[in-house]
Amino acid sequence: MRNTGTIFRTQQSSRGLGQSITLSSVPKSHIIFSVCNSMKIELYDGSDCSQLATMGRFQGLVHSCNFRNDGLLLVAGTEDKYIKLFKTGTRSLLRTFLGHWGAVHVTRFLNDGFRIVSGSDDNSARVWDIPTETNTVKYWEHKVS
Secondary structure, three states: OOOOOOOOOOOOOOOOOOOOEEEEEOOOOOEEEEEEOOOOEEEEEOOOOOEEEEEOOOOOOEEEEEEOOOOOEEEEEEOOOEEEEEEOOOOEEEEEEEOOOOOEEEEEEOOOOOEEEEEEOOOEEEEEEOOOOEEEEEEEOOOOO
């Protein structure tokens, strides 16, 4: 996204749940997204900052989300301990990973695109295999800062 001097603003949460925003982008694409510290993910066009879509299939606050490098998948971590995997184009929920005991604040795709790493308030970081939906590695006493 090139800097056009446009001020980028997101929708205010109707519940007033906070001002925290997380941004992520798809390499070599016009799509960026904004995660308000609310129970939704908003997708935006990076060229003019117009809102493209809203994803609101969350029971708790969304703390983190990131695109896979090809932009086809999006992973999100939530207050209610879930990691959710979406198909970006259709915004359909593909997988839900459960295993953390606390809010999930960090979610990222590993370089291979088939695994996700997550960090939680339960002081653990975990690696998840997307095809099998299994937690393959657990790192305990990880401190989320």
